Amino acid sequence: MTTPDTPVLAHGTFTIKRRYDASPERVFRAYADPIAFRRWFVDGEGWTIHDWSHDFRVGGSAGGSFRFGDETNDTWFNDTEYLDIVENRRIITSYVMGRMVGGEKERASASLATIELVADGSGTRLIYTEQGAFFGPDGADHIPLREHGCGEMLDALGRELKAQA
Amino acid sequence: MLQYQQPLDLAFQALSDPTRRRMVERLSAGPVSVSDLAEPLPMSMSAVMQHLKVLEAAGLVRSEKVGRVRTCRVEPEALSAAERWLNDRRRSVERSLDRLGAFLDETKPETET
Numbered sequence: 001m002t003t004p005d006t007p008v009l010a011h012g013t014f015t016i017k018r019r020y021d022a023s024p025e026r027v028f029r030a031y032a033d034p035i036a037f038r039r040w041f042v043d044g045e046g047w048t049i050h051d052w053s054h055d056f057r058v059g060g061s062a063g064g065s066f067r068f069g070d071e072t073n074d075t076w077f078n079d080t081e082y083l084d085i086v087e088n089r090r091i092i093t094s095y096v097m098g099r100m101v102g103g104e105k106e107r108a109s110a111s112l113a114t115i116e117l118v119a120d121g122s123g124t125r126l127i128y129t130e131q132g133a134f135f136g137p138d139g140a141d142h143i144p145l146r147e148h149g150c151g152e153m154l155d156a157l158g159r160e161l162k163a164q165a
Numbered sequence: 166m167l168q169y170q171q172p173l174d175l176a177f178q179a180l181s182d183p184t185r186r187r188m189v190e191r192l193s194a195g196p197v198s199v200s201d202l203a204e205p206l207p208m209s210m211s212a213v214m215q216h217l218k219v220l221e222a223a224g225l226v227r228s229e230k231v232g233r234v235r236t237c238r239v240e241p242e243a244l245s246a247a248e249r250w251l252n253d254r255r256r257s258v259e260r261s262l263d264r265l266g267a268f269l270d271e272t273k274p275e276t277e278t
Contacts, residue, residue, distance in 0.1 A: 012251035014254070014255045016258055018265075020266055021273075022273065030265055040267070040268035041264070044264070126262065128258055130258065134250045
């Protein structure tokens with residue numbers, strides 16, 4: 001069903017909306033301030049953070065490597081670039097995620113993530129949209145392309161299964 | 166976290182047959198016994214078992230024998246690695262945005278309350 005010439009990537013998009021009882025300035029600061037960001041985004045119970053950097057400016061990078069649970073679990077990495085920052089309004093990043101294998105990065109996905117902050121009374125509506133390309137830890141070869149008709153059918157099936165789950 | 170099933174080819178092959186698609190459609194509504202699954206199909210029980218075997222090999226359907234009854238159900242996990250990835254990402258972002266909310270609550274200044 002796939003040929004060697006077939007590009008093998010899967011794409012996906014999702015949007016998540018939240019409303020916070022905090023001003024856009026405070027929400028923005030939670031992203032911009034390295035200590036605040038680390039506190040809510042990076043550190044978490046059960047996670048070991050091997051390294052983390054946070055250079056919050058357009059063209060700057062952020063990211064690091066981390067592991068959940070004990071050392072039998074894989075170490076993952078996140079490499080983020082800040083593409084656009086408008087104070088108190090929006091943050092646009094691109095990021096790559098994957099596993100560390102023998103000291104090498106095995107990239108699994110690349111995404112564009114946009115965070116929009118909209119003032120809403122005394123609070124803020126946050127709209128997070130991620131568009132991603134998934135190519136798997138072993139390169140693209142292991143994910144067969146969804147051939148058109150078949151793929152659509154499987155998608156419909158997937159929706160039905162999720163509705164049931 | 167990310168898991169590689171057999172390439173989707175197996176699933177495509179399994180679903181290329183109209184009888185097997187009918188079986189999956191039926192199972193999408195909920196688990197049923199093999200005899201109930203076979204009942205509306207114009208074929209022998211052994212032919213139904215053959216089709217079931219193909220669906221199981223593709224990871225789309227699981228069956229379990231409890232006493233004298235074999236019950237089949239769909240296996241949503243097998244659908245596609247890409248879909249899993251997307252769901253994992255969504256869940257992970259949802260968790261982190263919840264944490265952001267908790268952080269904002271904890272650090273709320275007096276003036277805003």
